[in-house]
Amino acid sequence: MARKISLALKRGASCVGCDIAVVNLSQKLFDLLEIADIVFSPTLLDVKYDDLRKMPDKSITIGLYHGAVRNSDNEEFAKIMRDKCQVLIAYGACAHMGGIPGLANVSNREKIFQTVYKETFSTDNPKCVFPQTEWVDDRGHKLTLPEFYDEVYTLDDVVDVDYYVPACPPTHEMNMEILNLIKDWVEGKRDLPPKGTVIAREKTLCDECPRNPGKGKKITVEKLKYISEVEPDPEKCFLEQGILCLGPATRAGCGAPCIEANMPCRGCMGPTSFVMDQGGSMLSAIASILGISEDEIELSEEDIEKLVSQLKDPLGCFYRFSLPKSLLRKVVQDREV
Ligand code: SF4
Numbered sequence: 623m624a625r626k627i628s629l630a631l632k633r634g635a636s637c638v639g640c641d642i643a644v645v646n647l648s649q650k651l652f653d654l655l656e657i658a659d660i661v662f663s664p665t666l667l668d669v670k671y672d673d674l675r676k677m678p679d680k681s682i683t684i685g686l687y688h689g690a691v692r693n694s695d696n697e698e699f700a701k702i703m704r705d706k707c708q709v710l711i712a713y714g715a716c717a718h719m720g721g722i723p724g725l726a727n728v729s730n731r732e733k734i735f736q737t738v739y740k741e742t743f744s745t746d747n748p749k750c751v752f753p754q755t756e757w758v759d760d761r762g763h764k765l766t767l768p769e770f771y772d773e774v775y776t777l778d779d780v781v782d783v784d785y786y787v788p789a790c791p792p793t794h795e796m797n798m799e800i801l802n803l804i805k806d807w808v809e810g811k812r813d814l815p816p817k818g819t820v821i822a823r824e825k826t827l828c829d830e831c832p833r834n835p836g837k838g839k840k841i842t843v844e845k846l847k848y849i850s851e852v853e854p855d856p857e858k859c860f861l862e863q864g865i866l867c868l869g870p871a872t873r874a875g876c877g878a879p880c881i882e883a884n885m886p887c888r889g890c891m892g893p894t895s896f897v898m899d900q901g902g903s904m905l906s907a908i909a910s911i912l913g914i915s916e917d918e919i920e921l922s923e924e925d926i927e928k929l930v931s932q933l934k935d936p937l938g939c940f941y942r943f944s945l946p947k948s949l950l951r952k953v954v955q956d957r958e959v
């Protein structure tokens with residue numbers, strides 16, 4: 623009989639959707655439980671953080687950390703997971719590239735606190751009390767809160783990561799691929815991939831998309847439309863219809879559930895390893911489709927301005943899941959200095 627491994631799931635700045643994605647293995651969850659004991663998961667088990675702290679170092683075979691690193695608590699537990707797990711996986715778009723929480727990197731702690739605890743119409747805070755890391759009440763009890771960081775980090779910004787599983791959240795198809803990989807590894811049928819591997823494909827979503835109009839076919843449209851403004855043709859490529867779809871700049875491997883549901887891709891798998899910046903890559907592709915730039919590689923500032931003026935939310939469109947890992951992160955930081 624194959625050996626049994628142990629598995630831990632820990633969330634950082636997460637919506638818990640990634641935990642649910644694991645539970646969504648549904649009947650296949652029993653296949654997982656045949657080869658792995660889940661030894662820590664605050665969502666699935668009645669466990670306390672101290673239970674994880676007390677486990678011996680490297681006593682857990684595989685750890686899935688999902689969510690970004692937004693505060694000191696997230697960072698502390700990312701480090702604990704690194705110490706306790708032999709293999710640490712950044713699971714889901716937030717741990718991989720910052721994900722949706724990472725969009726907050728256009729701002730900083732001070733501006734976020736001002737907005738949330740002072741300016742928001744639903745906030746009644748006349749004394750302008752903001753969260754503090756320490757506070758002593760009238761009876762001398764000290765209360766503490768994690769430190770809210772100035773920016774959002776990815777898991778590999780704070781600890782060494784062995785593998786990445788992208789997407790928001792990883793799809794059933796991807797989870798099955800990981801399950802089969804772990805099963806084969808436990809049974810000695812195959813080795814784990816090289817450290818640092820993103821467990822997905824090295825092609826773009828367009829390469830695997832059934833709507834792909836054909837390699838080399840030049841698409842041109844006059845204006846970009848949002849999916850909310852049109853009734854999309856369920857057979858035709860979204861970009862051919864002028865609807866923004868991030869397929870050209872996004873890694874394949876999710877099984878294209880959005881395309882199947884007649885929704886364009888929003889890019890949650892992140893870019894392939896051949897691309898440094900997902901948003902920049904998509905901007906270039908769109909500029910070429912709109913006839914703004916002939917060259918898909920180099921865009922002038924004027925090209926970018928022309929393009930961005932067509933979009934209501936360029937940052938959300940092009941960097942929805944990848945801002946903390948983008949070249950733009952640096953631009954935003956430099957502008958703040
Ligand atoms: S990747 Fe998506 S589903 Fe997973 S924690 Fe982040 S926002 Fe939630």
Ligand code: SF4
Pocket residue numbers: 827828829831832833834835858859860861862867868869870881886887
């Ligand atoms: S742009 Fe979107 S719809 Fe068109 S081929 Fe690529 S993934 Fe498919």
Ligand code: SF4
Pocket residue numbers: 789790793827872873876877878879880881886887888889890891892
């Ligand atoms: S189609 Fe795009 S948005 Fe949808 S799961 Fe795949 S990568 Fe994510």
